[in-house]
Each structure stands twice: as structure tokens, then as C-alpha cells.
Amino acid sequence: MEDFVVRFATVNGTGSASANGILARALFRCGLSIGPKNMFPSNIQGMPTWYEIRVNNSGFSSRKEQADLLVSVNRNSIAEDLKGVRSGAFVLYDSTGGFLPPKREDLQYLALPMTQLALEAFPTSAKRFNLQNIIYVGAVSALLKIPVQKVEELIQERYGKKKGVESDLTAFQLGFRYAQEHFPCPLPFAIEAKEADAEKILIEGNYALALGCLYAGATVVGWYPITPSTGLVEHFSALCEKHRKDPDSGTRRFALIQAEDEMTAIGIVVGAAWNGTRSFTATSGPGFSLMNEILGFAYYAEIPTVLFNVQRCGPSTGLPTRNQQADLLQAAYASHGDTKHILLFPSHPEECFHFAYLAFDLADRFQTPVIVMTELETAMNEFVSNPLKWDSERQPDRGKLLRKEEFQQRQKPFFRYTDEDGDGIPYRSLPGDDAKLAYFTRGSGHDRFGRYTEDASAYAENMERIAKKFRLLSEKLPAPEWIQCAKPSYNMCVVYFGSTNEAMGEVLAILNDKGIFVDTLRIRSFPFSKETQSILNKYKNIVVVEQNRDAQMKKLLCGELQLGVNVQSVCFFDGMPLIAEKLAAQIASQI
Secondary structure, three states: OOOOEEHHHHHHEOHHHHHHHHHHHHHHHHOOOOOEEOOOOOOOOEEEEEEEEEOOOOOOEEEOOOOEEEEOOOOHHHHHHHHHEEEEEEEEEEEEEHOOOOOOOOEEEEEEEEHHHHHHOOOOOOOOHHHHHHHHHHHHHHHHHHHHHHHHHHHHHHHHOOOHHHHHHHHHHHHHHHHHOOOOOOOOOOOOOOOOOOOOEEEEEHHHHHHHHHHHHOOOOEEEOOOOOOOHHHHHHHHEEEEEEEHOOOOOOOOOEEEOOOOHHHHHHHHHHOOOOOOOEEOOOHHHHHHHHHHHHHHOOOOEEEEEEEEOOOOOOOOOOOOOOOHHHHHHHOOOOOOEEEOOOOOHHHHHHHHHHHHHHHHHHHHHHHEEEEEHHHHHEEEEOOOOOOOOOOOOOOOEEEOOOHHOOOOOOOOOOOOOOOOOOOOEEOOOOOHOOOOOOOOOOOOOOOOOOOOOOHHHHHHHHHHHHHHHHHOOOOOOOOOOOOOOOOOOEEEEHHHHHHHHHHHHHHHOOOOOOOEEEEEEEEEEHHHHHHOOOOOOEEEEEEEOOOHHHHHHHHHHHOOOOEEEEHHHEOOOEEHHHHHHHHHHHHO
16 A cells, blocks of 8 residues: 555543654654644543554645554544544554454454553553553554664654663563564555655654744743644753853853743733844734734834744634634734734745744844744644755844944934835834934834824824835745646636645645646735735636635735635635545535
């Protein structure tokens, strides 16, 4: 088989995610193209959780509806789990105590007494129940013919720094030998290990974002923890502990401040940026809602601000550990009054890295908030990626930052909100640099000299100047990715963004097999550019694919651009990873 799925049905909080990750990395190190997916509940412990690994020779990694091998450790969910298994598949289950799962005549059952083996081998170990996970790692390794050495190396990497790694290695061997002695090893879809592609890495989106922040020179984080953005800040903290410490004294050259709430967190970021420090915060929907007021202040006072919104299901608490793209309208116009914000839509870890760095340059250059709109699906899962490449000659773009030395060479005074160059962007200064560069930063009405005023014409002039820079900046943002097929059968363009990108390659392959050939346009930023307008004007029919109920991207496109064509939406909003077959069917139904 060139395409198969192994699905693990376990219990949240039992350490299964680490064990499953070992298997995913082992398959990757065997030179295979994989797509791991972690689908977990929002409680701490005790609820059903699922992890699956798709192996596909064509590089497709989006979720499939049916599994080929189900590893069942959760007896409470097994009846439901069996519904997601294809006919002829294999079910590896915990048979401790003589447990028998619901029977399906079209399935092949493999009874592995995981808990019993762990209790017998490690009767006094405090982690004996966690070791049953390593036992099934051993069994799956035998079933799929994963080389023992690769898995044992990963166990050492994962648990080697902890006391008792020998028990993990023993548990692995227990499961491996039991499978070889009792099951038909290997299975029909066992792998053929080969040399791993040295040009590929396995990386999580949140980690790539954290790396981008590090390379951008960020040193201050104002933060209030919230799933699924917490990992970004945790990764950044670990990177700073390694790279932002004085090698001699050990003094930290960064500040990570866990605030009492989200409003304080964004306030810390705005204050640090006003002082000239590259700073950021990371949050999700509920936290982003609370940050709206201060985002409006940063927009109007024109203070560079970087925010990462790792989207999840809403409204309210919603489904904290499920994926959506439902914060678009709130983010684009966050805060009261007339506002508009730069949004970046990374689709994979490599783009997460580069967009994270870019966000700081854009915020400095245009003196405005920049919001990186990533999602749980991209942020918390691992992806096979190209290596993250860095141009060592690249320098931060601080924009129109007027320092003391440059100011002393000028022949004119400094006024904070004067448009000297006609691009809508004024010069800014840093506090304490020079008395003649000082100004009062205010969120209330101010004129081009930075003075308080309630004069109607001065207010309108300032607002129009801010709007002017937004009309110009759209051409400086990441351009849309337009792909024209060789033989279009319909005058149609499929528009998408963010994590939907993972499924689109397979979607197009499915459509092409049905004789359906369409062009695609991946949106990578907002405000939309003239190029986006020009491309979409070429089509009679536009289908916008998005993961929210209310077609928010469609509303943004239709509200911001002049689209005199038929614009339809294909919306998924159940929070689960996209399945290419279902998405292809929905697009085909629009033709």
C-alpha cells in the first residue's frame, strides 16, 4: 500500500502522545512521507484522545476518514472508534483481563495484553501504566517492520535524560517480541525503510514561529497562557534560555512576563515596542477579544505591535483544542472606530518561520499592529518541511526610526505625526534619545504635531493619513500564490488560505481524476493587493474554501474588492482536520 493510516485511540493524560510521537519520528527517519495528527480533548486527563499517522508515497498528509490499523487502548471509545476503520483493516487492542471488543466480521483483531504485560514486568514501577504505551510502540514496530534501532534511538532521545529509561527499552522489546510471536508480522502494508531525505525536517508550527521571533530579534514577551498558543511562548522561552543569555555571567537578555490577564499582556508588548524593543504576544480567540481595545490604541498612536493569534473553535470558550479560521473579521478590524490591521496567513511551518520574522519588519516599517493568523492545526502538529533557511546578510527593517545622530544632521524639526514623504508614514523616535525628539503619545485626538486636539479637521486629516499608508502597504505584503492549471475545464478559481493548504494538493489530484481542472489562489495576507483584485477579475466563478461557519474570508474579499462575479463558499467548521475527499466533493458540487 502506498497510502495507509495508523490511528491510536487512547486516554488523555496517560503519556500516549509521547509514545505516538516516537512512532511518527521513526517512520520519518525511515525515509517516509508522513502526516501526524494529534486530536485531543481540552480537559487535563481522562477523556478519549486520538493520534494518527498517515504514510503516503505521494507526499499527501491531510487526514483520511478511515484507518488501516487501529491501536485501541481506550475501552470506553472502542465501539465508536471501530466506525472509522475500513473493511479489511487490523485492530490492535488491549486484551488484558480477557477483554473482547465489539466484533466486525470484516476486521482482523490482534489481542495484545498491554496492561497485563506492563504490570507483570514492572510491578513496583510508578510509571507502569505509562509503559503500556511503549509496549504497543514495540508491537506496532514489529507489525510495520520499523527497524528496532531507529525506535530505540528515539526512546533514548525522548526519555534518556530521565531516570529509568531502561524500563522503556524493556517495554519496547516486550511489545515487539509479543507481536512477532503472536501476530502475522509484518502486515501487508509494512514499510520498506530507506535513507531519510536529508533535505527534509519534521517540525511543529509553533516551534517555527518561535524561531522566527528569535531571528527577528524579539526580546520581550507579554503573555497570558491560552491553548493553543502556549507552545509558541514556551518554545521561545527555551530558545532564549539557550541563545539570549550572556555566556559569561548567565544574565538573561530577554524578558518573558506572564501577566494577570490578556489586556495587561498586550499592554506590556505595546509599552516595550514604544521603547524600541521588538516584543510580541501570543494568544487565541478569547484572549484576542480582550486585546481589542489596546490594539486600537496601538493603531491610532502608531506603535509597532506584533501579535500571534493561534485560532481555535469559538465563540466563547468553544472547543479549545479544535481548529477553525473564524477570527478573520474580528482581527481585520479589531477595536472600535475605524481600524484596519495587517494580517498574515502562514500555511506551513516554513512559512511560519519567515512570516514571524516578517511581522516585526512590517510592524516597524508601517508603525502599526501586525497579526499573524495561524491555527491550531498548523501550530500544534508536526509537518515534513523543507529546512528553514536564513539569509545571514538580512538586517532588521526598523522603518522610519529617527535616532539622535541622524536628527542632528537634519535641517528641520521633528513632529511625530507629520507626513514628510507623502507615504502616510511619519517618523518616530525613542524615549530618552534626545529632548528635541520627545513627544507625548496619546490615544486621544491629536494633530500632525502630536498635540492634543478635538478639532474636527485635524482628526480627519490624521485618520486619512493613516488610511493612506494602508492603501500603499498592501503591495508590500506577501503576494497571493496563484496556480493556473494547464488545461482549465471551468472558468473557476478556488481561493483558500492557512491550514487548508495541506489538503489542497490532494484535492486537486482527486478533481483532476474526475476531469475537473480549476485554478487556485492562496491568500497570504490582508489588506488585499491590487494583484489579488486583478487575478480574481479574470474568473466568472470563485469558490472560497474556509474553516468557519459564516464565510468570513468571502465577506472580506467581497467587502474590500470589486468582485462582479459569482462568489461561493465551501465552509467546514466542525473543528476537525480537513479530509481531502470531502473537500473535493464540496468543490465539485459548486460546478
